[in-house]
Amino acid sequence: MRAYFRAALAFAPVLVGLSLSVTADAQTTLFNTRDYRQDRALWTDAAYWRNNTTGELRGMAINTEAYGETGQASDAKVYGSEGTGRPGGTNIASPYPYTTAWEHYQAWLKEANGGTKHTKDTIPDWSGRWEGGGGFGGRGPASEVVKMLTPKYQEYFVQEMKGITEGRIWGAGAFCLPAGFFASVNDAQEFIVTPEKVWTLGAGNGANYIRWIYTDGSGHSPEEFQFPKWHGESVGFWNGDSLIVHTNQIRGWKGGVSEFTDNLETVERYRRNGDQIEGEITLYDPEVFVRPVHTRLRFERDKETRAELRPLYNTCTDTNGPSTKVFMDEKGLLNERLPGDPLYWDATDPRPWGTWYTESERRYEQHKRSQASQSR
Numbered sequence: 027m028r029a030y031f032r033a034a035l036a037f038a039p040v041l042v043g044l045s046l047s048v049t050a051d052a053q054t055t056l057f058n059t060r061d062y063r064q065d066r067a068l069w070t071d072a073a074y075w076r077n078n079t080t081g082e083l084r085g086m087a088i089n090t091e092a093y094g095e096t097g098q099a100s101d102a103k104v105y106g107s108e109g110t111g112r113p114g115g116t117n118i119a120s121p122y123p124y125t126t127a128w129e130h131y132q133a134w135l136k137e138a139n140g141g142t143k144h145t146k147d148t149i150p151d152w153s154g155r156w157e158g159g160g161g162f163g164g165r166g167p168a169s170e171v172v173k174m175l176t177p178k179y180q181e182y183f184v185q186e187m188k189g190i191t192e193g194r195i196w197g198a199g200a201f202c203l204p205a206g207f208f209a210s211v212n213d214a215q216e217f218i219v220t221p222e223k224v225w226t227l228g229a230g231n232g233a234n235y236i237r238w239i240y241t242d243g244s245g246h247s248p249e250e251f252q253f254p255k256w257h258g259e260s261v262g263f264w265n266g267d268s269l270i271v272h273t274n275q276i277r278g279w280k281g282g283v284s285e286f287t288d289n290l291e292t293v294e295r296y297r298r299n300g301d302q303i304e305g306e307i308t309l310y311d312p313e314v315f316v317r318p319v320h321t322r323l324r325f326e327r328d329k330e331t332r333a334e335l336r337p338l339y340n341t342c343t344d345t346n347g348p349s350t351k352v353f354m355d356e357k358g359l360l361n362e363r364l365p366g367d368p369l370y371w372d373a374t375d376p377r378p379w380g381t382w383y384t385e386s387e388r389r390y391e392q393h394k395r396s397q398a399s400q401s402r
Contacts, residue, residue, distance in 0.1 A: 057106035062188050066177075069184055072167040078109030079116075080163035080171060086191045105191060109167060116164025118174060118283065120308050120318035127291035127310040131272040134265070134293070141243075141263030141270075144221045150267045152217040152298055155335070158325035159212030160307065162283040175284060179314045183284045193359050198280060199232050200352050200360055202342035207273075207290070208281030210235040210257040211307065214325065215337065217296075224262065224269060229337030232345050239271055246274065254278065254288045268297040287313050294323070301327040347371045 052058070053073050059065055068074040075083070086105045103109070124130035135141060144150075164170065168187055172180050189196065198205055205213075213228035213235050222242040228235040239260040246252070246261055258276035262269055271294040278287040289311050296305040305323030309315065328335075346352065347362075351371045355361040363370040375381055 055106070056184070056188055056191070062184055063181065066180070069172045069180055070169050072111065072113065072169045075111070075168045075187075076106065076108050077111045077167045078103070078107075079111040079165060080168050080187070082109045082111070083168060083187050083191050110165075111167030111170075112165060113170070114166060116162075116166030116170040118162050118164065118171070118319050118321055120320040122308060122318070122320070124308075124318070125310075127272060127274070127293050127308070130293045130308060130310075131270065134270050134295075135263055138263060138265035138270070141241075142266055144264055146221060149219050149221055150264075150269075150298055152219050152303065154216075155328045155331075156215055156217065156303060156325040157328055158303075158323065159214075160305070160321045160323035161212075162319065162321050171283060174315055174317070174319060176314060176316060179284050186284075195360055199342065200346070202232070202346050202348055202352075204256045204279075205230075205233060205235075206256060206279035206281045207258055207276045207292075209233070210237050211294070211323070217303065227337070229340060232340060232342040234337070234339055239269075241269075258290075258292075268295055270295050282309065283319055284314065286311050289313055296323070301329075303327075343373060345373070347373045 054065055054068060055074055055076055056062060056065075057076065065074065082103050086103050086107075122130060124133065162171070168183075172183060175183055186196075209230070210226070210228065213230055214226040214237075215229065216225075216227040218225040218227065222240070224239040224241060226235075226237045226239070235257070237257050237260055239262045241262045241264065243263075244261070246259055252259070252275050254277035255275050256277050256279075258273040260271050260273040262271040264270075272291070273294070274291045276286075276288065276290045276292070278290065279285070286309075291310045292307055293310075294305060294307045296303055298304075303323075303325040305325070307321060307323055309319040348371055350369050351363050353361055353363065365372070371378070372381075
């Protein structure tokens with residue numbers, strides 16, 4: 027947890043006594059505003075973000091004193107400094123004319139004449155270990171992402187960007203909660219391909235990811251059995267050597283561009299080209315996006331085959347401990363409990379249940395003594 031935690035905070039500034047040298051009549055920015063919620067009219071203005079990209083906002087770090095760190099990370103930006111975002115550098119609008127994911131998927135199925143029926147002898151070979159994924163940040167200022175969001179989700183996005191520039195980095199993984207759908211897409215490391223089904227597998231520091239993509243023509247589950255799932259439900263077909271995937275029933279969470287709802291549906295396309303798997307994903311969630319959103323995906327085949335690189339089965343508690351170990355401190359920052367704290371949980375404890383039984387006995391005996399003394 028300590029290694030994970032310091033890595034997560036290596037780019038986090040603590041704004042203690044920090045101020046920007048701006049004049050009273052200067053442009054209001056995310057960095058000098060008194061209340062970002064009152065600046066809605068400015069959120070789509072690149073100057074409000076000082077032209078910083080979403081990546082640059084995440085990389086702002088100055089003297090993380092609260093965590094015993096000093097100095098600025100070599101690849102981080104000074105809090106509030108001018109960014110390098112250029113207009114047009116974040117092109118995440120879908121290039122397709124479709125208004126729903128199902129319309130999109132059916133159009134591509136029609137183009138494929140119902141799909142290619144592969145056998146075990148003709149199915150594409152996607153064996154190997156892969157690394158990659160995709161991102162929606164782009165090289166434009168954060169204002170370009172805001173423009174793609176509906177008002178409610180604009181505010182959610184600005185709130186997150188405000189927080190991460192100030193070291194208030196909150197994510198599901200910090201509390202051992204599932205990472206959600208986009209982790210299963212971006213963290214895929216293996217593609218197991220058969221004529222009836224494709225599996226994608228991934229292993230991270232705190233979790234494992236698996237997707238089942240049914241290519242046998244069975245379609246989605248009957249409506250009475252549909253419900254939101256962490257990785258959704260995926261069906262697909264082959265168009266020659268290209269895999270097309272439709273995913274629905276995705277549990278609303280956070281990832282990709284922003285937060286999203288249970289109504290998110292996606293269409294993906296993948297094709298192996300030498301030592302790359304080239305892909306794309308289009309997102310449909312009208313409650314979140316003013317129009318469908320799109321990005322490219324790319325996975326590189328890793329030629330390294332050392333045994334120690336083989337995936338492990340990880341749970342978040344292997345590295346983080348349960349959510350009670352992580353908390354919000356008096357500065358509003360993400361922090362963790364240390365040995366000696368009554369609520370500390372030792373991730374190396376081989377019998378945590380035994381530890382808690384023992385503690386339970388101690389507390390119960392203490393409670394009985396307290397009750398007895400009060401009855402005298």
